[in-house]
Amino acid sequence: MIIDCHGHYTSEPAAFTDFRKAQIAAGDPAKAPAFPKISDDEIREKLEPAQLKFQRERGTDVTIFSPRASAMGHHVGSEALSLAWTRICNDMIHRVIALYPKKFIGVCQLPQSPSVRPENSIPELERCVKELGFVGCNLNPDPSGGYWKEPPLTDKWWYPLYEKMVELEVPAMVHVTATCNPAFHTTGSHYINGDTTAFMQFLLGDLFKDFPTLKFIVPHGGGAVPFHWGRYRGIAQDLKRPPLRELLLRNVYFDTCVYHQPGMDCMTHVIPAENILFASEMVGAVKGIDPETGNYFDDTRRYIDNSPTLSAQDKKKIFESNALTVYPRLARQLEKQGIAAHA
């Protein structure tokens, strides 16, 4: 079974994105227009030629699916607006899963908002996990949208949310949203910087002493981290921190959203196969076909299939078993949705 652990709902019907524009314009969610009727057919029409087509073509079985990351917009408007929008986004994921229970597993957006305490996200996390059957959440380390005003992820500020994550047995993918800082480009630098920043925060803190079972996925191949693995090993050593494997690799995982073979080879060379989860983020940051290969840039399965070093056992870990470890609720949820794990 091939589990893609990183997909966002980027093929939303126009009525959905139009509603968001109107909601932002209204400011106060109570004054926003009513959420429009969107038929099942409208949802299917957009998903079929996008995520579903690519799943079929690439032979991936199921996608761990969450709302469009760039549209989370935690920095837009008030906490009330963020909450109203987040509930709508998560409900849409739930509808998609109801339509295609064998193709998608849910992960939720959190109703974060600048300077708002992370525990305020707990009710929505609980709703998504307990009522909607979701298996994880996306956690934004920078709700300011590119000004980085929140404490590091290792700060006790975040602990109440982590306690709930541990209780519910759900991991978080560390994922920023769009940036409102003109210095950055959302998918080109802000996402990648967010990943690198979060990893370095984990390296400096003792979070996993306090939460030995807490798990994070650092997406986009971990930002710059595998490329600079020597730098991070060296900085940790200079700071008298334990070796990275011991310090972080029981809790921190990397996805495979790296869109060329040499990058993927670098990652699989330095990061243990146990810490890599297959992912493509399709349909996402890069939509085109690589003229150097004739294949879609984000068809990351090929880079794993063509790895010169990964064994068949490593590949099985990356494609399937690691996801079942990192998302403890996944096996049950796969069964519930009628998807049999090959394992």
Place this chain on the structure above:
Amino acid sequence: MIIDCHGHYTSEPAAFTDFRKAQIAAGDPAKAPAFPKISDDEIREKLEPAQLKFQRERGTDVTIFSPRASAMGHHVGSEALSLAWTRICNDMIHRVIALYPKKFIGVCQLPQSPSVRPENSIPELERCVKELGFVGCNLNPDPSGGYWKEPPLTDKWWYPLYEKMVELEVPAMVHVTATCNPAFHTTGSHYINGDTTAFMQFLLGDLFKDFPTLKFIVPHGGGAVPFHWGRYRGIAQDLKRPPLRELLLRNVYFDTCVYHQPGMDCMTHVIPAENILFASEMVGAVKGIDPETGNYFDDTRRYIDNSPTLSAQDKKKIFESNALTVYPRLARQLEKQGIAAHA
């Protein structure tokens, strides 16, 4: 000849760093204590067992040398303080070069300050190039120290400085200073994010149409860029930008401050040898010995020497000829300082 294009003066005598502390405490540079007498011997004593020892041991010939990047501290105090400190730092580099003219070539710090127009750095740049014989400058894209409040490097805000750089025939290394934002770690995430951010700014802008001869070195292996080269090629293509080689690679260069073999191999695989400049940043971000190899992490010459793909001609470009191209004043300055290029 092996030219290390990225070295900072990180072995300063204690009197020098003590002065900086007193200067910051005074706030107003007019009220700061007088700059202390520092003897030539004090300078030699600190440099000999550090940069000079490593040059000898590693067989590198000359280092393009600039003030300690993390100490530039553009966000600390007023523009007047930044200017006073910058002149002192550049003068110290000049003294080091006077002591070791065959070992170091100067690159200057600029007296940047948050929200201060870049053209205010022109007099110090001219002084360093025309009077001190420096061949380049370090340009900080984020004088706020981690809050990223300046316009992107492609914005016309920066143009007067670029005009002067072109006139003087000096490139800039894009290099942030220490961060005052607790979300970041200076060498672990802020430096790397700065590199990634600058590259993405270049990708989005048309700076090099306006300045076809302007040249930038993106240090630390280009941040995350080579690792995500497929992502950047793909984003450029989706945005209908020209291919990266055409769009950027006549003006943007990467250094080799990547501290392990698999990372270096990834970079040399995707970035043309013409765009890579040898560098180690010793003595810098990572000071220790890699237990996996028994060599210093930052002994980057080994990773080039051991590259499985670079030809002898590629290595010569990386070690020597590219630097002579990117720093047009370098050949003359090498001659002036009594260093004969092998070429």
